[in-house]
Amino acid sequence: MNALILALAYLRFNWIRSLVLVAVAALILAVPIVSQVLLSGSRAALTDRAEATPLVLGSRGSQLDLVMNALYFSADRAEPVTMAVADAVWDTGLGIPIPMNTAFETNDARIIGTSIDYFDFRNLQLAEGRGLAVLGEAVLGADVAARLSLGAGDTVVSSPQNLFDLDGVYPLELNIVGVLAPTGTPDDEAVFTDIKTSWVISGIGHGHDSVLDAQADEGDIVAAASTLQFNRITPDNIDSFHFHGDPATYPVSAILFVPNDARASTILRGRYLDPENPVQVIVPRDVIGDLVDRIFRIKTLLDAVSLIIGTAALAAIALAIFLSYRLRAREMQTAFKLGARRGTIMRLLAAETVILLTSALFISFFLILAVQTRGDKIVAWLLAT
């Protein structure tokens, strides 16, 4: 007990060195396990969602970008296709196409313009409010709602697509009508609207009404480059909203396709095999399977690097503790001169190491616990960024 009291006093007196040692030791202990937890979580999240999504149609190009954007709402987007592609696969009668427009964001959450079928397909349940009904409405994923402290009855404004898009359209204020129950998937980090609403954000559809300042009262009309303005869809102006051009040409980032059966899936894939066709059909499970294989091949390399770095860091800690012993040599000599037994002196030194390592163990334990508890959310966030 006295050894612990003295060791604590010593560590408190040298608190900066103690904190650094504890933090480094905790990280050395926690990082391999945390990375293992996150990698396993990522693999499960990637694989589960890929396996739950039979087919994705999109622009020919990077299959990975297409899948990552359509399934995990990542920022990397393939070139959009048109609504005509969705109409064409609908006309085949082979299954249900679910168009998605993922071009926009609000408050660092991706806006997913889609059809009502998406909610059924992903089996998304409402925790609050109701589903999408009219233009300008949004349903929030559980994490977005929690992060922004928003619920049904609140509003969010879409972010400008590009800071330098000076001649672009004004953002759109979305009326939140519902919040989804948490799923532990990227859906928790998304804001869902009808795909037509996403086209209003992109300026294809618009109303003939005033542009509003973020701080403006009703009735104030403001339109100046120096102020932030946005469009708002209200019961009074909703009828004035309309779309220009052929609906078949409207952009779609990707189309999820739910075939009626395996045969329908094979037939549809066969129709898009031609490399000259600007549209491709991909099986997410295959793309993600390749990705996971690569990640785990890289992980083997990372494990080796982690082992080397961990060993070096452990050696540094051992050196720091050894130097601490050297610094305390005079104290040990004093203890000896005062009559302390050899065992007592060893306990005095060991207590310092025991306290440091125990603290590091506790911190790493809670770090691992925190990551494990929030693993789904962290993985969803990692996949979306």
Added chain:
Amino acid sequence: MIDLTDVSFAYPDGAFRLLIPALRVEAGEKVAIVGPSGTGKTTLLNLIAGITVPESGRISLDGEIMSDLKDVDRRALRAGRIGFVFQDFALLDYLTARENILYPYRITSAGTLDAAARDRAATLAASCGLADKLDRRPGALSQGEQQRVALCRALVMQPKIILADEATGNLDPDNKSAILDLLFERTVAQDASLLAVTHDHDLLSRFDRVIDFAAFRQKTVAS
């Protein structure tokens, strides 16, 4: 009571040899040791405390033959019977003055750290003028104050043998006198033997006996 007979000691390099045919300090006696630097005064205190072991001869403390004891028993005897004021104070920079005084209780089993021990530490500190500085660490104390803390640590376990290596070396005249008063008072109160190394010839008249240590040192000639 300290009793040395035919004690011989040499450092491994052989350049220094100490020979003490006989030296006796009775209980309650206050003895000063003087002599030039390098004559082995500190070595003598270390031999008596069992910190170093003589080549030959006998060192007896209160009837216990220190020179015959094993290391573990020498440590126990040192912890239980000897109060040592070191020349370099040997205070721990991470402990307060109070905890430094009580340090022997933390590292030995010679005494129990109870309320009486804490009271004794506080009383000793007060008598050395440290009452308001007990919560300061050595870094926040002057040299003289650190020396007084070291003195309190040596006395807190009420030892029967007090060894003081330049215990008044860094003190001003008033404090020297006060510290010597305290050392003498404790020596008498505990019927202890006091052996104090000093270079301060003004204080020698206050001791019962003065030993000039130059006579005990022999320089050896390498053969």
